[in-house]
Amino acid sequence: MSDRPELPDIVPILRAEAPQVLGALVRRYGHFDLAEDAVQDALLAASRHWPESGVPDRPRAWLIRVGSRALVDRLRSDRAREGREQRTATELPADQLMSVPADVPRDLDRDDSLQVLFLCCHPALTPASAVALTLRAVGGLRTDEIARAFLVPAKTIGQRISRAKATVRAEPFERPSGEDFAPRLAAVLRVLYLVFNEGYVASSGAALVRTDLSAEAIRLTRMLHRILPDDGEVAGMLALLLLTDARRGARVAADGSAVPIADQDRTAWDAALIEEGTALVTRAMATAPLGRYQIQAAIAALHDEAATAGDTDWPQILGLYTLLERFDASPMVPLNRAVAEAMVHGPERGLRTLDGLEAEGRLAGHHRLHAVRGHLLDQAGRPGEAAASYDAAAAGTLSTPEQRYLRRRAALARERSR
Amino acid sequence: MKYMLLAYTSAASWDEQDVSAEEVQAICRFYLDLERELTESGEWVSTEGLADPGQTRTVRKVGDDAVVTDGPYVDAKETLVSFAIVDCDTYDRAVEIASRVVAFTGETTEIRPVMDVSLDPAM
Numbered sequence: 001m002s003d004r005p006e007l008p009d010i011v012p013i014l015r016a017e018a019p020q021v022l023g024a025l026v027r028r029y030g031h032f033d034l035a036e037d038a039v040q041d042a043l044l045a046a047s048r049h050w051p052e053s054g055v056p057d058r059p060r061a062w063l064i065r066v067g068s069r070a071l072v073d074r075l076r077s078d079r080a081r082e083g084r085e086q087r088t089a090t091e092l093p094a095d096q097l098m099s100v101p102a103d104v105p106r107d108l109d110r111d112d113s114l115q116v117l118f119l120c121c122h123p124a125l126t127p128a129s130a131v132a133l134t135l136r137a138v139g140g141l142r143t144d145e146i147a148r149a150f151l152v153p154a155k156t157i158g159q160r161i162s163r164a165k166a167t168v169r170a171e172p173f174e175r176p177s178g179e180d181f182a183p184r185l186a187a188v189l190r191v192l193y194l195v196f197n198e199g200y201v202a203s204s205g206a207a208l209v210r211t212d213l214s215a216e217a218i219r220l221t222r223m224l225h226r227i228l229p230d231d232g233e234v235a236g237m238l239a240l241l242l243l244t245d246a247r248r249g250a251r252v253a254a255d256g257s258a259v260p261i262a263d264q265d266r267t268a269w270d271a272a273l274i275e276e277g278t279a280l281v282t283r284a285m286a287t288a289p290l291g292r293y294q295i296q297a298a299i300a301a302l303h304d305e306a307a308t309a310g311d312t313d314w315p316q317i318l319g320l321y322t323l324l325e326r327f328d329a330s331p332m333v334p335l336n337r338a339v340a341e342a343m344v345h346g347p348e349r350g351l352r353t354l355d356g357l358e359a360e361g362r363l364a365g366h367h368r369l370h371a372v373r374g375h376l377l378d379q380a381g382r383p384g385e386a387a388a389s390y391d392a393a394a395a396g397t398l399s400t401p402e403q404r405y406l407r408r409r410a411a412l413a414r415e416r417s418r
Numbered sequence: 419m420k421y422m423l424l425a426y427t428s429a430a431s432w433d434e435q436d437v438s439a440e441e442v443q444a445i446c447r448f449y450l451d452l453e454r455e456l457t458e459s460g461e462w463v464s465t466e467g468l469a470d471p472g473q474t475r476t477v478r479k480v481g482d483d484a485v486v487t488d489g490p491y492v493d494a495k496e497t498l499v500s501f502a503i504v505d506c507d508t509y510d511r512a513v514e515i516a517s518r519v520v521a522f523t524g525e526t527t528e529i530r531p532v533m534d535v536s537l538d539p540a541m
Binding site for chain 2: 127129152159199398
């Protein structure tokens, strides 16, 4: 942020306007890839000028005007390189070759953010490319900010973005319709969840250095929910992110190890986020067709609403995991169901489910399977075997805080087994 | 996911190496090309080649102090010659990249997944 002299309130304005400005430019000129660069130019120009001149009365009109000019410049040099300047001149509206009108009212009322989001999360993109492109084109983040979040060089992220743009360049800029809509929206939600996931960092130190991707995922999901307020899965996703983020302050101990929900200090949870998330998922489940994110959010809400770990409504959580399996084929769902089974029917029942999962082979050797087995063996009063499972899980995880937690559980279990 | 690739070469071949040899030049070009290719694919994080193992120094804790010694000049059969960090979608892709290094250079390459500070929100 240091190279952008800025008033404290400029950045949120710019980031909120970014997808709207991009949508307006693409609607008018096409050329999604060049328009995206032009928006970055406009954001940069604003962050240079606004601290001195003040934020214009109509920031979007200002950004569209400057972005249009930048895009026309880019189109011209692009065409010049290809030796086809003549054709460009006839393609572009005549007024664009002169000066751009002072205000651009036609584009202001339209909200094309959704189309931008659909394009950035296009199923043809790899997850890493879709995430990078979404953060820049919809989130308004600069390449170096994204690079910092992922701890990779800026040129690597720049490359991911330009490859992604090349992939979707020929795709139509429109809202998918009919049968296409649901799967395309699901792809968008997956990307937003990935962004949240990536930002769910353990230590505040790391969060300070890295761009706060969890907050960014929530902001973008809020935007999507504003555009599609009646979509149950969008509301479900927003609720899930809020209900998960509510526990952020309590999830890591002073020694840097992860703290499982049961052991977290519930007074450190964010009551306002829990209230908002719970209201969202309650309304969605009452009014919209059911889906996986609503169910996951409902499970998160049941955890968050319990005054103590002992008050958790495990029978209802078990029912929700059983329901979730109809919407989500991931083997993580039965794995989580095993935990709920153990709480409701005793650890032996949960262990039987784990044996079944292991026999299926889909989760063989996965560290989460070992971790859950460790917990259930602990619960069943078999600390020696529990320690071995925790050790296996600790060796398999790539998350430092989770590894610390698992090693400590293993040591405690070993002590008990003596 | 980030992976570290550690390439090893035999200490003997290091000593005998003639940097002007076409073979060595070809390996340098291979690494430059690979770096360019991985940058273009959006997977490159970092790569470095290491200096002669004769320049190694080791810092060890002795009592409360950190003590520096030259070496070790062990007659290890294989010694670390270069490392790379790549950020790719799958472990299989990291193996694919390493396999190309091995096929071209003959250097044995070890792959180590890199730990992360992030937490699975579902945990």
